[in-house]
Structures are given as C-alpha cells and as structure tokens.
Amino acid sequence: MRTAYSVSTVRAAEQALMARLPEGALMQRAAAGLAAACTDVLRRGGRVYGSRVVVLVGSGDNGGDALYAGARLARRGAGVLAVRVSPGRAHAGGSAALRAAGGRVVDDDAGPAEGRHRDWGRRVDLVVDGITGIGGRGGLRPAAAALVERYAAHGAPVVAVDLPSGVEADTGEVRGDAVRADATVTFGAYKPGLLIDPAAERAGALHLVDIGLGAELPDVPDLEALQYADVAALLPVPGAGSDKYRRGVLGIVAGSARYPGAAVLAVSGALRGGAGAVRYVGPGADAVIARHPETLVHAGPPSxxxxxxxxVVGPGLGDGTDAVEAVCDVLSADVPVLVDADGLRLLDAAVVRARTAPTVLTPHAGEAAALLGVPREEVEAGRLDAVRELASRFRATVLLKGSTTLVATHGPRTPVRVNPTGTSWLATAGSGDVLSGLTGSLLAAGLAPRDAASVGAHLHGLAARHASDGSPVAAQDVAEAIRAAWRDVRA
Incomplete structure (x- = not known):
C-alpha cells in the first residue's frame, strides 16, 4: 500500500531522525537519491558526461538538496549551472559543494561578469526544480515562474525536488503558477499533494527515496492508495458452499423513461462485480431484461x-414523485445503501445522518458542490477538504469521483484513500452508473463501505484502461472489461 503523510508529520519525523544523525547526513541521503534519479533521466536522453543541467534553487533546504545533487552530477562530468531565484540567497554548504565540483552558482539577474547563463537556454538537457519545498504556500512568485518558463520552454525534462514548486503539499491544491514536472523525487514519504489532483498531474512519475524515516512515521497515515495486492486480498471469492444468496444479492433502483440506459449500466456493473443476484426495481425493467435476462425485476416499491x-439508488432516476419516494424507501432499509446521481439530489441529509446501516455517497465535483453549498470550482481546487467535509457532514462513506477518486469515511483517524487507476477516457456518459453497480455488488458481498468504495474505484479505473488501451471508450465497454481487471488484479 502506498501511504502519504502531512507536512507536519514528515517534519516531526525528520527532526527525530536528525537528532540521532551527524549534521547534514539527512540532506546527503536525499541528495544521493535525487542525483541517482537525475542520472537515470539523463541516460535515457543520452549520457551524463557532457550533459547540461540547470538547477533552479530557492533559499531553503530544498535548494540545498538540489545543489548537493548537482555537485554529484558535476563530478560525473555534467555541466551544472545553479540559478538562484533570490539574488545571493541559497544553501551555503550546497553552493560551496557545487562550486568545488566545477559547477557554477549565479543569480537569475546576473550580468555578463557572472557568466552568460541565459545562453544555456539554447541547449539544456535537464532542469531540476529546487525552488520551494514542502513548506511552500501559494503559487510561485512572478520572478520564479518566469525563470521556470524560460528553461522549461526548450523541452528539457523537469525533475522536481520533493514536490513541484508552487503546489500545496498537504492538499493537492494549486493556487497560482506551479512547476509541471516530468518526474518528482520525494524523500522519506509521499506527501498528499503528490497523489491528489490538481497537484498530482503536475508531479509526473513519482520516485520515493528512502532516507530512513520509516521508524519515525506513525502507523496511521493521512492518505493511502491501494495497490494490486491490497485489492486482491479484499476481492470476494465464493467458496464451495456458496450459492447466489450467500454471494450477495444487490437491489438496484435506477433508470427512468428518459434514462433507461442508466438502469442497464448499473446492472451491468453489478453483475460483472460479483453479485450473486441483482434485484431491479424501476421503469427500465424491459431494457434491463433484454440486456441481462438473469436479473430479478420487481414493480416496486423497493421494500x-x-x-x-x-x-444502489439514484442513477438516471429523475426527480419525479416516484423517484423521491423510492429514495426515501431505500434509505429506510437496514442494509448498506449506495446513493448516486439523481439520488444525491433527492436525499434528506438528516435521514442519512440518522441511519444505523452504512451509507455510501458517490458524487462528482458538481454534485459534491451542491451537497456542500459551495461553487464547483471550490471542490475541484480542494478535493481533499471537500471529501472529508462531506463524510463528516453526512456521517457516511464518500467516494468523490474525478481525475483522482478519493474515498473518505467519518470514522476518527481513518486515512483518506486515493485511487491510482483510471484514464481520461473514463470521462464518458454512464461510466458512473457502472461504478455504482460494481461498488454496490461489493457491498452486497460483505465488504466494509470504505473497502467496497476503494476496490470498486480501483477495478473501475483498471477496467477503463483495459477497455480503452489509449482510445475512446463507452460505459458498456468498461462494464465488459471488469472481468479482465479482476483477473489482472488476482494474477
């Protein structure tokens, strides 16, 4: 499992470790890992010897890591130029080490007497972003943003030190100009912003350097992402004595005269997700039976x-009187309930909070904004805060859909989960209906709400990758590919 920790937690762990190590040892560990990652990037583009590396440095320890790494590259024959964002301000020890190795340290506004470093923009093989560290707040200052643009404009790969400068380490927010890296080398532990959009999409490929923090970090992280082995351990597998009822029966209330396809897609996701049987209630029975004759249909009410x-209630349900009554009826049931799409608009928040059985809400950013009473842009900019607030406000498990799907629950000291799978082609009509059915089937099979939502999102994203393979994909394609994703995880 990939875990992430807040800035305050990482800093406390670093302080505890540094108290037992010689001065500067931790920075040297970080610099060694950073230099190794930069060497790999340079080798992919040619070689280290004779390459040109520009290191953009701020005045803090992040710049020190970059300068010491630059010194290691210079000793291997690279031409290394460190450009200080703030004139005259950079880590003293790192600057001295780079100069001793044959590199240069100049100011962004340096004149000809300090070297024509601006000419390097004509050929640069690697840019290292060491401007701000995990303590940075807000976007890049104008001078720093201009410096980044100048050297990145020539197409050289950009490696960020610990995280791209200008992004928020704890939340994944981007509040102004920020570096867009091809790779990020982070130290000791992942930070939440490296895993959550919009910051995550600026981080590129992630490389974690072990600097010895493991024993100093708490057992419970702030964020976690399931990997294949974690998902495989949670997948329900029928035993020799299983029958369709023991495997889990899922009820689905979805679809309408206007949106019968939503019912079909939700049922498709449920059947591919391992439900022993699906009971469908709603006006889309004919369409459902035509596609999935094994479905058990009922005229209603759900109870x-x-x-x-x-x-599962809500996909394509509409907002008529029958829809309102169906949502109320389902929420009165003493079994886990997943509410999606139209169901989110029709639910009574007080009823959800009062439920004793688990509730899972699966909004996208627009639906989350409506539930919170804030603009959509606020949710998209601060996804981590939004999913935590929803889980707390509704006393539910919340799966916030998006380019990075987040799963939060209202329980104390429970890490938010971020889903690492998916593809941009998954942004297609009906894909959320498939996810609802799939996640609902896992609930029916007995998975805890947080696990069902996390595994459902993982399989859904992986199925989209299988179905798409780099090309456009439709929701039904995703449903059909769930079996391949399941086999992939199990293998």
Missing amino acids: KAGRVQAW
Missing part, C-alpha cells in the same frame, strides 16, 4: 422487492 444485502 417489497425481496431480500437484499445492499441497495
């Missing part, structure tokens, strides 16, 4: 449809 282990 009269028969026994289920979980409900």
Whole structure:
C-alpha cells in the first residue's frame, strides 16, 4: 500500500531522525537519491558526461538538496549551472559543494561578469526544480515562474525536488503558477499533494527515496492508495458452499423513461462485480431484461422487492414523485445503501445522518458542490477538504469521483484513500452508473463501505484502461472489461 503523510508529520519525523544523525547526513541521503534519479533521466536522453543541467534553487533546504545533487552530477562530468531565484540567497554548504565540483552558482539577474547563463537556454538537457519545498504556500512568485518558463520552454525534462514548486503539499491544491514536472523525487514519504489532483498531474512519475524515516512515521497515515495486492486480498471469492444468496444479492433502483440506459449500466456493473443476484426495481425493467435476462425485476416499491444485502439508488432516476419516494424507501432499509446521481439530489441529509446501516455517497465535483453549498470550482481546487467535509457532514462513506477518486469515511483517524487507476477516457456518459453497480455488488458481498468504495474505484479505473488501451471508450465497454481487471488484479 502506498501511504502519504502531512507536512507536519514528515517534519516531526525528520527532526527525530536528525537528532540521532551527524549534521547534514539527512540532506546527503536525499541528495544521493535525487542525483541517482537525475542520472537515470539523463541516460535515457543520452549520457551524463557532457550533459547540461540547470538547477533552479530557492533559499531553503530544498535548494540545498538540489545543489548537493548537482555537485554529484558535476563530478560525473555534467555541466551544472545553479540559478538562484533570490539574488545571493541559497544553501551555503550546497553552493560551496557545487562550486568545488566545477559547477557554477549565479543569480537569475546576473550580468555578463557572472557568466552568460541565459545562453544555456539554447541547449539544456535537464532542469531540476529546487525552488520551494514542502513548506511552500501559494503559487510561485512572478520572478520564479518566469525563470521556470524560460528553461522549461526548450523541452528539457523537469525533475522536481520533493514536490513541484508552487503546489500545496498537504492538499493537492494549486493556487497560482506551479512547476509541471516530468518526474518528482520525494524523500522519506509521499506527501498528499503528490497523489491528489490538481497537484498530482503536475508531479509526473513519482520516485520515493528512502532516507530512513520509516521508524519515525506513525502507523496511521493521512492518505493511502491501494495497490494490486491490497485489492486482491479484499476481492470476494465464493467458496464451495456458496450459492447466489450467500454471494450477495444487490437491489438496484435506477433508470427512468428518459434514462433507461442508466438502469442497464448499473446492472451491468453489478453483475460483472460479483453479485450473486441483482434485484431491479424501476421503469427500465424491459431494457434491463433484454440486456441481462438473469436479473430479478420487481414493480416496486423497493421494500417489497425481496431480500437484499445492499441497495444502489439514484442513477438516471429523475426527480419525479416516484423517484423521491423510492429514495426515501431505500434509505429506510437496514442494509448498506449506495446513493448516486439523481439520488444525491433527492436525499434528506438528516435521514442519512440518522441511519444505523452504512451509507455510501458517490458524487462528482458538481454534485459534491451542491451537497456542500459551495461553487464547483471550490471542490475541484480542494478535493481533499471537500471529501472529508462531506463524510463528516453526512456521517457516511464518500467516494468523490474525478481525475483522482478519493474515498473518505467519518470514522476518527481513518486515512483518506486515493485511487491510482483510471484514464481520461473514463470521462464518458454512464461510466458512473457502472461504478455504482460494481461498488454496490461489493457491498452486497460483505465488504466494509470504505473497502467496497476503494476496490470498486480501483477495478473501475483498471477496467477503463483495459477497455480503452489509449482510445475512446463507452460505459458498456468498461462494464465488459471488469472481468479482465479482476483477473489482472488476482494474477
């Protein structure tokens, strides 16, 4: 499992470790890992010897890491130029080490007497971003942004030190200009902003350098991302004595005369997600049976449809009187309930908070904004805060859909989960309906709400990759590819 820790937690761990190490040892560990990653990048483009490396440095320890790494590259024959963002201000020890190795340290506004470093923009093989560290707040200052643009404009790969300068380490927010890196070398632990958009999409490929923080970090992280092995361990597998009822029966209330396809897609996701049986209630019964004749259909109300282990309500439901009554009926059931799409607009927040059985809400940014009463842009800019607030306000598990899907629950000291799978082609009509059915089937199989939401998002994103393979994909394609994703994870 990939875990991430807040800035305050990482800083406390660093302080505890530095108290037991010789002065500067931790920075040297970081610099060694950074130099190794930069060497790999340079080798992919040619070689280290004779290459040109520009190191953009701020005045803090982040710049020190970059300067010491630059010194290591210079000793291997690279031409290394360090450009100080703030004139005359940079880590003294790192600056001395780079100069001793044959590199140069200049100011951004240096004149000809300090070397024509601006000419390097004509050929640069690597740019190292060491401007701000994990303590940075807000976007880049104008001078720093202009410096980044100048050297990145020539197409050289950019490696960020610890995280791209200008992004928020704790939240993934981008509040102004920020570096867009091809790779980020982070030290000791991942930071939440490296895993959450919009900052995550600026980080590029992630490289974690072990600097010895492990024993100093708490057992419970702030953020975690399931990997294949974690998902495989959670997947429900029927035993020899299983029957369709023991595997889990999922009830689905979805679709309308206007949106019958939503019912079909939700049922498709549920059947591919391992439900032993699906009970469908709604006006889309004919369309559902035509596509999935194994579905059990009922005219309603949901409470009269028969026994289920979980409900999904909302996809394509509309907003008529029947829809309102259906949502109320499902929320009164003493089994886990997943509410999506139209169901989110029709639910009563007080009813959700009062439920004793688990509730899972699966909004996209627009729906989350409506539930919170804030502009959509506020949710998109601060996804981590939004998903935590929703989980707390509704006392529910919340799956916030988007380019990085987040899963939060209202329980104390429970890490938010971020889903690492998916593709931009997944932004297509009906894909959320498939996710609802898939996640609902995992709830019916007995997975805890947080696990069901996390595994559902993981399989859904992986299925989209399988179905797309770099090309456009439709929601039904994603549903069909769930089996391939399941096999992939199990293998």
